[in-house]
Amino acid sequence: MSIRTAASTVESIQAGNHTDGRVRRNKPVWYGFLGVVMLATAWPVWLRLSEGLAVTDLTSQMPWGAWIAFYIFFVGLSAGAFLLSSLVYVFGMHQFERIGRAALLSAIVSMGVALAFVGFDLGRFERGPITLIFFHWTSPLSWEVRFYVIYIALLTAELVIALRVHKRMVWSVKKSLRWLKILGTVGLPLAIFGVHGGTGTIFAVVKARGMWFGGLFPVIFVVSAMVSGTALLILVHYWQSRASYRRPSKSLLNGLGVVLSGVLAVDLGLLFYEFVVPLLASEHQDLSIITVMTTGPFWWSFWIVQLLCGMIIPFVILVVPRFRANTPAVVLAATMVVIGIVAVRFNIVVPALIPPIIEGYPSNDYFPTLVEWASSAFFIAGGMLVYSLIAEWMPIHEPDPVDELEEDSMVSPEKEVKA
Incomplete structure (x- = not known):
């Protein structure tokens, strides 16, 4: 090893240690912010659970509001993030590989937040398992509940395999990549026709409401899912890198x-x-x-x-x-x-x-009343907290070995500004 190479290596280690120190100092600020938001909005959540819809602007004539809007928003984020991960694991577009694990985790967490919103709107979380017991062939909601369960299980399995491949914890990387492709291929129609297309179908079959009823509505939901999912992953990659x-x-x-x-x-x-x-x-x-x-x-x-x-x-x-x-x-x-x-x-x-x-x-x-806005902030902050903790424990954003060789892999924001 030459003197120049050795000096460069030492400088990189020192820069890495300095960077790790700043990251550790910033973490309490982020988690503290999320904790404050959740503590400040916990009381409105309790008000809704204890006093019902009286604390909202919802009525029997206006049964859906902000919580249902956020429900379909997060379902779209989930489906869009998963479809973007399929570009990596199904279609082999390796230029997006570094966000593959983040896309899968974003899809899982977004789906959890979506279900929290719709459960909160219904107000009886304990009755959720009953939806899996009773079934009707002509009910989009009956199908949708089952699609959600299968979808979350598939996403979880795919994320576990992707993490094991990244850590080289499998005896055959090639075989694991094949399984990722199989799961992604199965998940594509499930996400398009079952998850977000199915969510659009819930609205599209309501014949009494104009602008909902029609065959175009599920297609609109799927396309907007790709829009929101792609935008979300841009923000996740950018801000996590920073x-x-x-x-x-x-x-x-x-x-x-x-x-x-x-x-x-x-x-x-x-x-x-x-x-x-x-x-x-x-x-x-x-x-x-x-x-x-x-x-x-x-x-x-x-x-x-x-x-x-x-x-x-x-x-x-x-x-x-x-x-x-x-x-x-x-x-x-x-x-x-x-x-x-x-x-x-x-x-x-x-x-x-x-x-x-x-x-x-x-x-x-x-x-929406202040209770509706505040309780929405509670669930959104909760989803961000869950994502951050999992990303802390698992190598969701850890660069792959090939990424670490790139010119832009490690640099502080201060150096970027000077550049």
Whole structure:
């Protein structure tokens, strides 16, 4: 070993030790923040469980609100993250390999948060197992419960195998990779048709509600799942790298930006047909819901948050090569997309329930109460805490050996700014 190589090795070890020290100092801040959020919002959770829906703005005419919107949002995050992991383990797109384990863990945790939201909305968690006992062939909900169970089991098995492959804890890596491909291949139709497509079917079969009823709705759910899942993994990779004092991979973020721009383009096209068909058909129920969304009390959520900030601006950022090559611009676009998809979920659930089904009845009114917002923050912070703890115990973000040889594998944020 030459003197220069030895000096470089010592310098790398010292830099690594210094980085580890800063990471250890930052962890209490992150966990403390999540703990404070959960403690501050625990009382609203207890209020809902003890006093029922009286502490919310939900009524018998307005049965669904923020919790159902967050439920379908996190189901979409889960399905989208899993579909992105399939690019690695099924289709062999190894440029995304470093986020494969993070995608699987994100899918599992997001699914858990989604089920917590829908269980909280129903209010009787102890009755959950009963849904597995009774079954009806024509009920989308009956099918959906079983799809969720199989899906979570499949994700868990795939993550365990991926972790063992990363640690070389299996006697045959080639055989384990084959199993990852088999599980991913089985999970693809399950995620598309069963999990998020099935969630869209729950809405699509409600004939009494305009803008829900129709065969296009499950397709919209699947595409928006890819949009939100891709944006989520961009943020996970970027912020986890920064927290670990590693430079985020520009090539990976650029590739994810290409994927996100593609699915955003499809999502914009589906949004066009989602509105143009009912407008041309002039169906009264559909038109009344479109009016609520575009000119009613939720106009800002549709025009500004969903369409402008969640779709158009990120799409422009991601299709212009100069912007897509800029890491902060890609992260900004992904952040806007995630916020925009939250607005999409609210615009799916709430406006469709505002117009009365029976003509002559007064319109419904809804806006989430402080209890609904605070309890939502409790479950979201809880999901982030679970993800952080598992990532702490397991090598979810640990670079693969080939990644450690890359030029951008280890650098502090201060050095990145100077560069």
